[in-house]
Amino acid sequence: MKRHSAIVPLSHDHHHALILAQALKKNAPKIGLGSKSAEEKVEAVINSYNTELIPHFNHEEVLLFPLALGKDEELDKMIHNILEEHNKIRRSVEALRDGDLEENLDAFGKLLENHVRTEERVLFPKIEEVVGEEELNILNGQIIAVKDSCGI
Template sequence: MKRHHSLVVLSKEHHDGLILAQILKKGAPAYRDLPADPEGKRKYALRFYREELIKHFDKEEKVLLPFCSGISPELDKLFQKMLEDHKRLEKLFEQLKNENDCEKTMHEIGTLLDDHIRMEERELFESVQKHVNEEKLSLLSQKLKG
């Protein structure tokens, strides 16, 4: 199913999140000009989390979730999974701040972030498009841009 224009802003943000997820996984090859050493990856991941992911999570939790919750049990279940993943990722990034040997945590973040983004794209956003009418999706687009 084609992505509704109201969700495109979130999908575009997911692209950069997927790149972060891939470079954090154990044995990941070097990618473009992104850090390849563990400490460089750790610093990059923490900066990306602070500058990008927190804002992205806020859009999903403070705009998308309240706008679409209660519409269907399927959507509510997917939103619950989204919130659980966000909390787990927040804990892992906090753990990453205080670790010297961080490769295991980075791999865990990379794996969870990859799975989380794919769940949102393949299941949550598809369910939003299935259960939310066009008029409401257009209003959502305005709220996500604002």
């Protein structure tokens, strides 16, 4: 199904998040960020977290999820789980320097990748189904892709 125009900017952010996640995993191709040291990758994660993930989570938590909650029991459960994952991602960023950096980066990359894929493959299609096109139109223009809104 084609993504509703109101949430296309979130999918745009997801594309960037997947590129980041890929570069953090142990088997990452040694190009771009993937070729950098663990220390440099940690810096990149913290920077992306502050400039991209925090505003992205806010768009989901403040704009999208409130519109979707309370309409369908299964969807409510999905959103509850996704919010738990946001908290897990926040805690993982805070703990990135605790212990083995390469292990932490690998785990964070997998966590972020799984989160994005769950939203793209399961949550967003369900939101589109339950909320419907007309109600999602309310959000048109309200959610702006983070890279576009920050000029980065």
